[in-house]
Amino acid sequence: MKITIFGATGNVGKRAINEALLRGHDVTAVLRNKARADEINSAVKIVIGDVTNVDDVVKFSKGQDLVMSATRPPIGLENELVVATQSLLIGLAQTKVRLLLVGGAASLIVPNSNGTLVVDDAELVPLAWRGIALACLAQYQLCQENESVDWSYLSPPAMIIPGERSGIFRQGNDELLIDEQGNSIISLEDFAIALIDEAELAKNSRKRFTVAY
Numbered sequence: 557m558k559i560t561i562f563g564a565t566g567n568v569g570k571r572a573i574n575e576a577l578l579r580g581h582d583v584t585a586v587l588r589n590k591a592r593a594d595e596i597n598s599a600v601k602i603v604i605g606d607v608t609n610v611d612d613v614v615k616f617s618k619g620q621d622l623v624m625s626a627t628r629p630p631i632g633l634e635n636e637l638v639v640a641t642q643s644l645l646i647g648l649a650q651t652k653v654r655l656l657l658v659g660g661a662a663s664l665i666v667p668n669s670n671g672t673l674v675v676d677d678a679e680l681v682p683l684a685w686r687g688i689a690l691a692c693l694a695q696y697q698l699c700q701e702n703e704s705v706d707w708s709y710l711s712p713p714a715m716i717i718p719g720e721r722s723g724i725f726r727q728g729n730d731e732l733l734i735d736e737q738g739n740s741i742i743s744l745e746d747f748a749i750a751l752i753d754e755a756e757l758a759k760n761s762r763k764r765f766t767v768a769y
């Protein structure tokens with residue numbers, strides 16, 4: 557598959573590239589900063605662009621099978637995530653390329669809570685993280701409202717950290733996955749497996765899904 561990745565130098569983006577290359581996909585990484593190109597595997601085509609620029613989304617999605625976006629705005633500019641999502645949805649409505657969005661846990665429902673969202677649970681989302689959590693919630697709502705793009709939204713569990721590539725994890729839909737020890741966690745490497753599985757199989761077209769141990 558021909559896959560374009562925004563956020564390619566990030567924690568998630570780098571692992572997604574590794575997983576995609578492992579499976580023989582043709583990857584294009586969109587970087588804002590050319591100076592970070594040496595962080596990217598030499599098998600990847602590198603282009604310079606910004607996800608908040610609709611023209612860049614159009615240009616770098618044309619002829620591709622999938623666009624994956626795993627960008628994170630700087631602290632204090634959390635609303636950029638909403639602008640980025642709008643840009644992706646506008647651009648991909650034009651090129652008709654599938655979108656796989658790395659989202660947040662914010663919009664998941666806390667189990668056994670009568671419907672409380674993760675964003676509103678102060679234990680899961682302390683005040684310092686509320687800005688990015690609200691931006692992730694708005695990001696998901698934009699997808700839900702969108703009827704022009706074939707999107708899929710992967711919500712991480714509460715924690716996503718460097719670890720092993722095990723290939724063993726659970727998948728859910730709208731509820732935060734928590735294990736028997738009370739942990740909601742997955743490694744970045746297994747999260748990348750879930751991303752590339754979705755890229756290949758498109759099992760969650762116009763749906764949100766989540767993965768965790």
Ligand SMILES: NC(=O)c1ccc[n+]([C@@H]2O[C@H](COP(=O)([O-])OP(=O)(O)OC[C@H]3O[C@@H](n4cnc5c(N)ncnc54)[C@H](OP(=O)(O)O)[C@@H]3O)[C@@H](O)[C@H]2O)c1
Pocket residue numbers: 562563564565566567568569586587588589592605606607608626627628629640658659660661662688692712713714715716
């Ligand atoms: N539990 C959770 O809900 C949870 C946990 C972890 C991550 N996440 C989500 O997962 C996503 C990725 O996280 P991460 O940890 O991989 O982030 P990260 O390591 O901070 O990487 C962010 C990436 O986004 C790129 N970027 C930022 N703004 C951009 C723009 N306007 N155009 C193009 N690229 C841009 C950065 O590139 P530059 O080099 O140009 O800055 C960088 O490659 C985020 O949306 C985050 O909210 C959610």
